[in-house]
Amino acid sequence: MEYINRTLAKFLTLFLVSTLLSLTSTVYAQEAVKQRVFDEAELLSDSEKDSLQAELDKISREFDADFIVATKKKLDGVSIQYFANQFFEQHGNKQGSGAIIAISMAERDINFTAFGKIYDQQKRRLDTIRASVGKFMTAKRYHAGFMHFAEQVRPPGFFRKVAIIAGYWQPWVFALVLTAIVVGFLAYNHKGSITVGSSTYAVPGAFELISSEDRYLRTTTTRTKISSSKSSGGGGGRSSGGSSGKF
Numbered sequence: 001m002e003y004i005n006r007t008l009a010k011f012l013t014l015f016l017v018s019t020l021l022s023l024t025s026t027v028y029a030q031e032a033v034k035q036r037v038f039d040e041a042e043l044l045s046d047s048e049k050d051s052l053q054a055e056l057d058k059i060s061r062e063f064d065a066d067f068i069v070a071t072k073k074k075l076d077g078v079s080i081q082y083f084a085n086q087f088f089e090q091h092g093n094k095q096g097s098g099a100i101i102a103i104s105m106a107e108r109d110i111n112f113t114a115f116g117k118i119y120d121q122q123k124r125r126l127d128t129i130r131a132s133v134g135k136f137m138t139a140k141r142y143h144a145g146f147m148h149f150a151e152q153v154r155p156p157g158f159f160r161k162v163a164i165i166a167g168y169w170q171p172w173v174f175a176l177v178l179t180a181i182v183v184g185f186l187a188y189n190h191k192g193s194i195t196v197g198s199s200t201y202a203v204p205g206a207f208e209l210i211s212s213e214d215r216y217l218r219t220t221t222t223r224t225k226i227s228s229s230k231s232s233g234g235g236g237g238r239s240s241g242g243s244s245g246k247f
Helices: 002-032 046-062 080-091 116-138 142-152 158-168 171-189
Strands: 037-039 066-072 098-104 109-115 240-246
Touching (some): 046 066, 046 142, 066 080, 066 142, 080 098, 080 109, 080 240, 098 116, 116 142
Parallel strands (some): 037 066, 066 098
């Protein structure tokens, strides 16, 4: 009887542990998969939504931000900018960073809005990104356009930053800076060697050192007071901005 009780206790313990692990895994999986594609206008197939969801989820985790795509059949009297802001507040990170591309088919409206660090990185390109995605919408290439959005909102690397900055300069300014860099590099690597030295004008054997003497004069110590300063800044709401237009 005692053996049966021990066996039953072991079985119940294993069952409870397995159940808890299963529930934990289920909860974790639900938290890990966050919906980022909201296709009310039914512009995407199931496979297109899946691939877009995977791409948005990838860059969201990679850059610790929320990237969302939202389509509407119609706006019901509100502006596309208002809709995008409210939708991101409901489905995105309320305190963190991210971006949303939103379109409404009835009004042919499109909006790109960025928040937090994504806005700081892309604030000069709000119109550019919105317009580039809008071209895909006009051509009815919805999946390609939303994938293009995912590519454009990636925080730029070094070379892409250079290309973006160059895009805002006048062509002659960029050419001037590039020329200066090239000329400076060539000048640095083609310096003339110095041929005049201490022995250039000396006659061999004309100078002979008879004796030398070192005299200690004094030691001077200088002390400089180094002052330190402390600064503090207050917190505030996150930065954000958007661009709206037609497609």
